[in-house]
Amino acid sequence: MKKSTWGLVDTFFDKYDLVDHHIKSYNDFVNNRIQDIIDITEPISLENNKYSLKTGKVFIEKPFTKEADGSKSMIFPSEARLRNLNYSAHIYLEMALNQEGEENPLEKVYIGELPLMLKSDICHLNGLTTEELIDEGEDPEDLGGYFIVNGSERAVVTMEEIAPNKIILERNGEVEDRRAKAVVTSIKSGFRARISLEYKKPRKSGVFLRISFPYVPGEIPLVILLRALGFTTDQEIITSISEDFNYQMIIADDIQVSEEALKLDPKEMDGLSKEERNEYLQKAAIKYIGNRVAKGMTEEYRIKRAEDVINNYLLPHIGITNDKRETKAIYLAEMTEMLLQVIHEEREPHDKDHYTNKRLRVSGDLMEDLFRVAFTSLTRDMTYQLERSISRGKELSIKQAVRSDVLTENIKHAIATGNWVGGRAGVSQLLDRTSYMGTLSHLRRVVSPLTRSQPHFEARDLHPTQFGKICPNETPEGPNCGLVKNLALMCNISEGSDPEEIKDVIKSMNVLEE
Template sequence: MIREAFIDILNSFLKERSFVKHQIDSYNYFVTRKVQKIVDEIETIKPDIPEVGSLKIKLRDVKFLSPRVVESDGIEREVLPFECRLRNLTYASPLYIGCDLWINDIKNEKEYVHFGDIPVMVKSVLCPLSKMSENELIANFEDPNDLGGYFIINGTERVMIVVEEISENKVIVDKADVGAIEEIARIHSEKDGYIQRHLLERRKDGTITITFANVVRLPLVVLLKALGLEDDKDIILTISLDEEVQEKFYLNLIESEVTDSKEAKNYLIKHLKITKSPEKYEKIEKLLDKYLLPHIGQDKSFRMEKAVFLCKAAEKLIKFHLGKTEKDDLDHYSNKRLRLAGDLLEILFRTIMLGKWGLITRINFNYVRSTKRGRLPPLKTVVEANVFTNQMISTMAIGAWPGNRSGVTQRLDRMSYFKSISHMRNIMSPLTSSQEHFEARELHPTHFGRICASETPEGANIGLRKYLALMSEVTFDLSKEEIDKIIENLPKYEKV
């Protein structure tokens, strides 16, 4: 009776949600929202060409075409997954971005430019199979029971593994393993797919330092004063109203070598060894705004908010030292987040577009090089679409992702139907299997209903490789801007 009831519940659940819905929805969100968001952030490309004058390329809307292939004779036509498997092709859609070319504030050119091809997830919003009936799928040599949720790269079916990471934008305190350091606080500040790691360390003598970006063990008081929190009394009161916590922090103020924001910035310049740089103050300003706690904001107006956040992180660290709060359980699932296909593709897309030698840098270089030869090239010739496509496909074929992640994409296991579904619900831990990690491998009470309690491989990966539970769902994170927009649109009620 119980078994029959469970099967009925499961059937009802699967009528609305497939086993790979989390991956397909994440990919759909990436192609329909996140790509446009990244393009809006770039907004304008400004090549430095004095010979021409003021030259700007304004990026507008994004457009995806249906999956297609270019034949050896140059003819472009639509393609379906079956043909890609058979001919060792990549199942991908061309990405076109609307571009306006402005020269000396006069619009010269307006067209959609091909920026490259993005691999298409089978049964996603870009895949024609998602709109086909059972008979149409059979007519196109597809299994109607195939759930999709994977990619076809060079004819090989590849699945993108869900990556488990520590929750972003939270202060997580723990005991330290290093001799002179007693306690640490980690902050993984995430903004638009990029994570900036921060580490606060409390030494045995009570001093607290912070490490982030290229700053190593800077006294916390120096950073607070550089951010504009200059008065010692304000720092103490911002950290805590608890007298015991205040007393433990006093030593940091006594040992501080700076009194105001200017002295703090000069200390930072010496600490970073950039005293001879003509743009040393600009570099410090950029460090404070762009790389320090980017999730709070990335301009000057957010500095005081960052100072308050760091003060509260210091308070939590001191309270942990005093035994007034417990250490954070890193294995508790409230302190974990899952990166799905869309999140991982967003990181890759940003890297290819905005990286050190990314597509935007190449566009600037190509314009400068061409104008030196006495000609202004058309837009479509300066955008190296093949570079974008090759980087995207090679990364997905190898599985080596930006951020030193490896094994992100794997060959889909087709040993059996159930094995394929299981593979697409796999969760990969960033911890190395060669080390012990006893606590991370153990079953945690918060796994119940979320992570399968029995399915994990034997051997070195036991407990580190997990699988989603049968009826678990993965929700999507919303950015601060999206949450603010929702709150603004809520109906406003008058007080009675």
């Protein structure tokens, strides 16, 4: 290897550590994402909105431990290992309980502990020199990036998943079968909604394009959903999907069959103007969805429930308000044209194993999921405690209503056992200390969520797009082969960017109109 190449490698490792992806992600979680989760959590209201709980800033203190005599002392990782303690930070949140018309001052309330990643910003070891690390009983060569829970070192492994909020086109069976589907996993604030649009030969219904999304049993015709979203005229539905005549004929057939499925009353439609007819069709489409999601309920409730499901569970990453329905309809129309192009062999389906279509979720992302669920549990418990105090006529106190064990135990239990939210197991593992190289390897591990009992030949294969990102050599033998991987030595995971910043840059280039 040339001298200049060695210099490049040295420069890379001067800037980045082998576990930088975990530490940077965890720092972002602590410094930004915890506050964001608290800010978007629905406010607590009690006794028909007579009382409301207001939250403010979150404060995170460096690790300390309470001794038997009540005194507090700083705790370092070496002591946590020896005494089988948790190396965790203490979280305080500004809160105020207000009655109607009141505006009480915010007070800092202790809400629980957060397991702390070694060498992160709020770790005692961050910024210490080699001599200071040795004095604290730490190995200067230890890069951190793991947690200490009950005295055990636990590593959170990187999880591989299909890219969210991106349309993935798949072909079902052979080309001659003319069956395909477009899938998008829409994620907003931790909620994952899988939307699947499928093209298949019609059975009894005679509909080619059918769509499924959460909280709607089975599949519904795409045309009915587009009507419910605001595409009321036949022309609007057809032209929004494609300008290709062959595709338009498929949609026209679907429109004809879908109108039969709506069971429209000819008597009610007689004498209606064009605008009134369109409004009638949109209402009929919403009723059709309402009959699926709230069968047997009153008509008013069915319509309200259908609108709530469309707003909250159909492509939530686009938005969850009424004014986003047209944008969702346009998105689905684009998705439909892409699917029809696959059917007619004008577009190739996506390769799910291509690394463009994958995302790696590191410590900060996984801790964010965990904290969101734990904080929701805490707010529910607080609501229960405060309502119980009101029913017993006691004086309300926020500090007494907050049981810090709820948050602490939820997070600690997940890291200690590896059983994460969403039913995933093995997310956190006992850190491999067989050798120094074994430890580094463990901290750079990437795990696929696919089941080990199935062959998944293509997923296990080494894909050309993994070059420079995934080590081609280091993977276990047996059922985990190709599903448990390791990052290449000079691979560095980017953290993503704020979408609003990107929009501002695009607007400044006059690509989008204001």
